[in-house]
Amino acid sequence: MTMTQRDRCATPRALRALRERRGWSWADQARALKDAARVLAVPGVAGMSVASLVRTIARWESEGAAVIPGERYRLLLAYAYARVAMTERSLRARMSSGCCR
Structure with a gap:
């Protein structure tokens, strides 16, 4: 599937929105990517610096x-x-069930 120019223009905004919705800074997202790379055995990214x-x-x-x-x-x-x-959903479920009050 090829990306249209419209898709290319929308991608930066969508990526920023995803990150900001989670309250992550760029450094937070970088650490999350490094963690994911370690779990999924993607050595090139796992070894990169946060910067x-x-x-x-x-x-x-x-x-x-x-x-x-x-x-x-x-x-x-x-x-x-x-x-x-998944973590957020799990926390909401536990809060609504009364276990964490």
Whole structure:
């Protein structure tokens, strides 16, 4: 599937929105990607510095550059965001059941 110019323009905004919805800074997201890379055995990313990943994330979110995350980064982003979503859902369920009051 090829991306249209419209998709390329929407991607930086969507990535920023996903990160900000979780209250993550670029450094927080970089650490989440490193953790995901360790779990999923993606050594190239697992060994990167947080500062290097922060620069990469900044490029993804730059509307002027239209840099799209590569396949391995898309996997790590999906894993990191899915983990957070599952944790939040789990916490909400426990709170509503009265176990954590």
